Amino acid sequence: MDFLYTIWIPLIPFLLFLLIGLTGMYFKPIVSGIVGTVGLGVITLLSFITAYQYFFVDGMVDGVYQKIVAGSYTWLAFTDTLHIDMGVMLDPIAVMMLLVVSIVSFMVHIYSLGYMKGEKGFSRFYAFLSLFTFSMLGLVVATNIFQMYIFWELVGVSSFLLIGFYYDKPSAVAASKKAFIVTRFADFGFLVGLLLLSYITGTFDFKTLTSPEGIETIRGAGLTFMGASAVTWAMLLIFMGGAGKSAMFPLHIWLPDAMEGPTPVSALIHAATMVVAGVYLVARLFPVFIMVTPESLNVIAYIGGFTSLFAAVIACTQFDIKRVLAFSTLSQIGYMMLALGVSGYGEHGLGFTASMFHLSTHAMFKALLFLGAGAIIHAVHSNYMYEMGGLRKYLPITHLTFLIACLTIAGVPPLSGFWSKDEILAAAWHHDKLLFFIEFAVAGLTAFYMFRLYFSVFWGKETHYHHTPHESPLTMTIPLMLLAVASIFAGFIPFGEFVSSDGIPHHGEIHMNIAVPSVAIGLLGILVALLMYRRETTVPDRIAKALGGFYRTVYHKFYIDEVYLFVTKKIIFNLISRPVAWFDRHLVDGTMNKVAWVVEFSSYRTRQLQSGQLQHYAVFFVAGVLVLVLTFAYFLF
Amino acid sequence: MHEIPLQYILIVSTLMFFIGVWGFIVRKNLITILMAIELILNSVNINFLAINRFLYPHHLEGHFFGLFVVAIAAAEASVAIAIIINIYRRFTTINVENVSEMKH
Numbered sequence: 001m002d003f004l005y006t007i008w009i010p011l012i013p014f015l016l017f018l019l020i021g022l023t024g025m026y027f028k029p030i031v032s033g034i035v036g037t038v039g040l041g042v043i044t045l046l047s048f049i050t051a052y053q054y055f056f057v058d059g060m061v062d063g064v065y066q067k068i069v070a071g072s073y074t075w076l077a078f079t080d081t082l083h084i085d086m087g088v089m090l091d092p093i094a095v096m097m098l099l100v101v102s103i104v105s106f107m108v109h110i111y112s113l114g115y116m117k118g119e120k121g122f123s124r125f126y127a128f129l130s131l132f133t134f135s136m137l138g139l140v141v142a143t144n145i146f147q148m149y150i151f152w153e154l155v156g157v158s159s160f161l162l163i164g165f166y167y168d169k170p171s172a173v174a175a176s177k178k179a180f181i182v183t184r185f186a187d188f189g190f191l192v193g194l195l196l197l198s199y200i201t202g203t204f205d206f207k208t209l210t211s212p213e214g215i216e217t218i219r220g221a222g223l224t225f226m227g228a229s230a231v232t233w234a235m236l237l238i239f240m241g242g243a244g245k246s247a248m249f250p251l252h253i254w255l256p257d258a259m260e261g262p263t264p265v266s267a268l269i270h271a272a273t274m275v276v277a278g279v280y281l282v283a284r285l286f287p288v289f290i291m292v293t294p295e296s297l298n299v300i301a302y303i304g305g306f307t308s309l310f311a312a313v314i315a316c317t318q319f320d321i322k323r324v325l326a327f328s329t330l331s332q333i334g335y336m337m338l339a340l341g342v343s344g345y346g347e348h349g350l351g352f353t354a355s356m357f358h359l360s361t362h363a364m365f366k367a368l369l370f371l372g373a374g375a376i377i378h379a380v381h382s383n384y385m386y387e388m389g390g391l392r393k394y395l396p397i398t399h400l401t402f403l404i405a406c407l408t409i410a411g412v413p414p415l416s417g418f419w420s421k422d423e424i425l426a427a428a429w430h431h432d433k434l435l436f437f438i439e440f441a442v443a444g445l446t447a448f449y450m451f452r453l454y455f456s457v458f459w460g461k462e463t464h465y466h467h468t469p470h471e472s473p474l475t476m477t478i479p480l481m482l483l484a485v486a487s488i489f490a491g492f493i494p495f496g497e498f499v500s501s502d503g504i505p506h507h508g509e510i511h512m513n514i515a516v517p518s519v520a521i522g523l524l525g526i527l528v529a530l531l532m533y534r535r536e537t538t539v540p541d542r543i544a545k546a547l548g549g550f551y552r553t554v555y556h557k558f559y560i561d562e563v564y565l566f567v568t569k570k571i572i573f574n575l576i577s578r579p580v581a582w583f584d585r586h587l588v589d590g591t592m593n594k595v596a597w598v599v600e601f602s603s604y605r606t607r608q609l610q611s612g613q614l615q616h617y618a619v620f621f622v623a624g625v626l627v628l629v630l631t632f633a634y635f636l637f
Numbered sequence: 638m639h640e641i642p643l644q645y646i647l648i649v650s651t652l653m654f655f656i657g658v659w660g661f662i663v664r665k666n667l668i669t670i671l672m673a674i675e676l677i678l679n680s681v682n683i684n685f686l687a688i689n690r691f692l693y694p695h696h697l698e699g700h701f702f703g704l705f706v707v708a709i710a711a712a713e714a715s716v717a718i719a720i721i722i723n724i725y726r727r728f729t730t731i732n733v734e735n736v737s738e739m740k741h
Contacts, residue, residue, distance in 0.1 A: 611737065611740055613734060614733050614737075615663075615733060615734075619662055622662065
């Protein structure tokens with residue numbers, strides 16, 4: 001049995017997008033919502049069928065999971081080997097991502113039925129969600145790097161549209177622009193990198209690129225530039241694209257602002273799926289990275305490690321619950337990048353498996369956290385945790401699921417976060433002790449800031465609300481419960497059996513010498529948060545005051561945004577843009593304006609000749625003929 | 638019979654041509670302008686016939702061209718008179734100086 005039906009997985013949401021986008025305004029809004037949700041249900045079902053068939057029936061040949069091209073269409077052919085295709089390729093990480101994306105997207109579709117109810121532009125919202133799902137699924141199953149790039153830009157634009165969903169709110173508009181410009185800037189690196197790579201290898205195709213022959217071709221390329229080989233530059237530029245999308249330091253600035261979008265969007269795009277596209281990209285090209293330029297993997301590992309620490313520290317000081325979660329996302333994606341960076345190949349590919357494992361468990365529990373945060377915001381009508389407290393009595397289901405998610409992200413066994421985080425830490429330990437200790441500290445910080453959030457929202461001081469908060473409708477709580485179940489049990493999947501860097505199943509095991517300290521530091525973080533935030537105390541304020549300048553720096557996110565503003569506004573705008581603009585306006589435009597002025601002036605003068613008097617024209621005509629005749633006569637005789 | 642020399646005929650046709658051009662330029666009545674055009678055309682006709690007669694007496698191309706010009710002149714006159722009638726309806730005049738809408 002072949003996999004041809006999988007082409008419907010990206011096609012269905014595209015058709016839904018056209019249907020809802022073009023005809024949505026003729027129906028009641030709820031119709032668009034239900035059509036979109038049912039469509040996503042079908043896709044989720046198809047993804048499960050694909051996963052079953054791939055992992056248990058057809059995917060494995062001679063003990064290795066194959067890269068299977070289910071369908072492909074040559075779109076642009078440049079040469080025999082260099083052509084851009086549109087198609088569907090299945091391999092373990094693609095199938096895993098299909099599952100993750102369709103499950104989270106399906107949950108978000110159901111959830112939005114309740115959360116977005118009565119919003120202006122309800123069906124527009126569903127149209128954009130379908131567009132995003134289409135782009136993300138197309139990215140996941142891309143057969144070649146250029147198809148991936150096309151869908152990469154498509155997810156960028158759907159993210160832009162959804163962040164700016166409340167387009168009458170200036171902050172949302174600014175945030176969507178920021179997200180688009182920052183990721184677009186990074187994508188430029190991606191484009192240059194992939195063109196460079198295809199120039200070296202003569203192909204865009206993932207299957208050829210990652211095959212042993214492809215690796216040999218790449219290794220044979222002797223071009224160098226500024227002390228590093230052209231391949232290293234290409235891979236680093238491609239990673240730059242991934243870092244922009246996955247919000248790695250220093251391109252992370254757009255993600256916290258992206259929280260201006262509706263909360264289900266944050267859950268889907270800015271927590272679970274789109275932001276891990278960068279990790280997915282690195283995983284896709286992992287054989288090239290590890291075989292040809294292992295030194296660029298070191299860069300990736302350190303950027304990932306630094307981002308995770310950096311974001312975790314900031315998350316401890318934020319008060320907007322969505323921003324805490326956004327920085328937590330940054331931190332967790334840093335984990336995934338680091339795991340890829342420290343990974344070896346084949347037998348030593350623990351980091352690769354761990355990264356993908358963490359990607360899928362993180363998608364579940366972070367989507368749960370965001371949807372839970374959405375339920376809280378829905379009930380309290382505020383984003384700020386100092387306006388909340390004691391909510392456990394009012395929102396029992398949200399409380400329970402949120403607690404599960406917090407325990408999961410803190411790495412408490414036997415919830416899923418524990419298993420994936422343990423593998424990452426083990427991989428880091430074998431590669432680089434410094435990175436291990438960074439991640440170890442981050443594990444503690446993660447537990448601390450998540451439980452800071454949890455205690456201040458659900459326990460803490462008794463707050464008087466304008467009207468009593470009430471539990472969300474079933475459409476919102478059912479996805480919460482389903483995702484909570486997924487967060488609890490996803491860790492028991494023997495992930496190494498399915499996903500590995502070379503397609504050969506490896507047996508995973510738990511590393512006691514690492515698991516015990518990491519659980520201990522997680523529990524320590526929870527305990528500190530419990531002491532500080534369980535009841536309303538002055539301890540947090542006193543600590544903030546004692547830290548003084550450091551606290552303020554962290555609270556302002558290390559002033560990275562200000563640095564960017566300084567560099568762009570003060571340096572680039574003043575020193576480069578202004579002279580260029582002056583040159584353009586005065587010299588280029590000025591020349592053109594003068595030419596236009598001369599033409600205009602002379603035509604103004606000559607138009608007086610057009611008197612409308614027939615006989616004037618006749619006089620000119622006769623005079624002209626006479627002049628010609630006389631001229632000829634003069635020259636001839 | 639004593640033949641009239643070619644030069645005489647050419648002088649007559651040249652005079653007719655320039656009288657026509659002069660009339661075209663100075664007369665204000667559109668009908669008169671049309672008549673001036675006929676003068677120009679017929680002066681050319683005289684040239685055709687005369688030159689055919691003096692240079693190639695055994696050929697008839699000049700005669701045919703003369704007939705052709707007469708036919709064209711007839712068609713041109715009918716079109717021109719139709720235009721003049723329309724101008725009269727539009728402007729209630731056939732004075733060419735008053736018909737100057739098509740200018741800058």
